[in-house]
Amino acid sequence: MASEGRCQQPHFVLFPFLAQGHLIPMIDIARLLAQNGAAITIVTTPANAARFKTVVARAMQSGLPLQLIEIQFPYREAGIPEGSENFDMLHSTDLLFNFFKSLTLLQLPLENLLKELAPKPSCIVSDMCYPWTVDAAARFNIPRISFHGFSCFCLLCLYNLHTSKVHENVTSNSDYFVVPGLPDQIEMTKVQVPLLHEKSKDFGEIILAADMKSYGSIINTFEELESEYVKEYKKTKGGKVWCLGPVSLCNKQDIDKAERGKKAAIDVSECLNWLDSWPPNSVVYVCLGSICNLTSSQMIELGVGLEASKKPFIWVIRGGNNTSKEIQEWLLEEKFEERVKGRGFLILGWAPQVLMLSHPSIGGFLTHCGWNSSLEAISAGVPMITWPLFGDQFCNEKLIVQVLNIGVRIG
Numbered sequence: 001m002a003s004e005g006r007c008q009q010p011h012f013v014l015f016p017f018l019a020q021g022h023l024i025p026m027i028d029i030a031r032l033l034a035q036n037g038a039a040i041t042i043v044t045t046p047a048n049a050a051r052f053k054t055v056v057a058r059a060m061q062s063g064l065p066l067q068l069i070e071i072q073f074p075y076r077e078a079g080i081p082e083g084s085e086n087f088d089m090l091h092s093t094d095l096l097f098n099f100f101k102s103l104t105l106l107q108l109p110l111e112n113l114l115k116e117l118a119p120k121p122s123c124i125v126s127d128m129c130y131p132w133t134v135d136a137a138a139r140f141n142i143p144r145i146s147f148h149g150f151s152c153f154c155l156l157c158l159y160n161l162h163t164s165k166v167h168e169n170v171t172s173n174s175d176y177f178v179v180p181g182l183p184d185q186i187e188m189t190k191v192q193v194p195l196l197h198e199k200s201k202d203f204g205e206i207i208l209a210a211d212m213k214s215y216g217s218i219i220n221t222f223e224e225l226e227s228e229y230v231k232e233y234k235k236t237k238g239g240k241v242w243c244l245g246p247v248s249l250c251n252k253q254d255i256d257k258a259e260r261g262k263k264a265a266i267d268v269s270e271c272l273n274w275l276d277s278w279p280p281n282s283v284v285y286v287c288l289g290s291i292c293n294l295t296s297s298q299m300i301e302l303g304v305g306l307e308a309s310k311k312p313f314i315w316v317i318r319g320g321n322n323t324s325k326e327i328q329e330w331l332l333e334e335k336f337e338e339r340v341k342g343r344g345f346l347i348l349g350w351a352p353q354v355l356m357l358s359h360p361s362i363g364g365f366l367t368h369c370g371w372n373s374s375l376e377a378i379s380a381g382v383p384m385i386t387w388p389l390f391g392d393q394f395c396n397e398k399l400i401v402q403v404l405n406i407g408v409r410i411g
Helices: 002-007 020-035 046-061 093-104 107-116 133-139 152-164 201-213 227-236 254-258 268-276 296-309 322-333 353-357 371-380 393-403
Strands: 011-015 039-044 066-070 123-127 144-148 216-219 241-243 283-287 313-317 344-348 362-367 384-386 407-409
Touching (some): 020 123, 268 353
Parallel strands (some): 039 066, 283 313, 362 384
């Protein structure tokens, strides 16, 4: 009887997109599914696996049925420099085409793995940015469930524009138009809508078409947050939409919060002690995401503004690109840390965001409106100052500011 029970255990294969904002929630989802009795196989490339090996190892040690399998990244075939296995490792936007080409080259190694895995996978949960996994799943007669790192608000906007094509009658990228069929009146411009902008339109159409062919979708959201949008989006998918969020809440221990994503670039206890020294709701937390496309001059102005605010702040500056090098030079030349000593806390690199947002001293979050960050702020009850930069972030700003009234626009 025990053997029969094991045979019936569902086996989910999770295939996350190679970008930090997509990887993080997928690892949380893997743990949530495993906690509910499913066997989980996470498939990714070596450099991406290294980012969350310790988290997966801790989950396995606790008895969760998880395994991590690596497939090689096709550097040579895609024309990508070695070491550039993640979106945030690309040192130039000139490599974007090659990077997306590399993702299609993962199809054969994934299919070879699906062929060999035992027990046979019950389904594949793959990021929406892998539209070809619909065909791979069909080849093995298993369902493909797409994972969306977007809100249902954003997904419904996309679906309604995809079916109505109203944006195609708008000639200027800066002209606002009303997104049809939404519970609220929402106006967007073409450049603010992910996957439908001229540069990404073709890929967006492929993603949306593959999504409609999938068995269903997993969304990192919760129905109480955007109930009308969840209800309407479910109608587009025949009801097969499962809201599992906020998935960040599966991180109960401080160590899991601190290492969510990758190891923090600071001494976590030093940061927490600094936060402990401030009254509740007094500190502004500033982080514009793992892929920040602001110019050096914009970042410098942000720093000057934080200094002029006379408020305590934590400022996270991502590392690894030319802009961050220029900012670091400015910080040294202008002795910025010295000028804000005691009141400003700088983090150059990865920050333990979930841990910090849950600290009672944090009173506001200046954010790029990435969906992970938005949900983490909502989960912690922290109001937002919104500064969207690209992708779904403009949609998220509309939800935060216009629909939920839990944030204000930066200007």
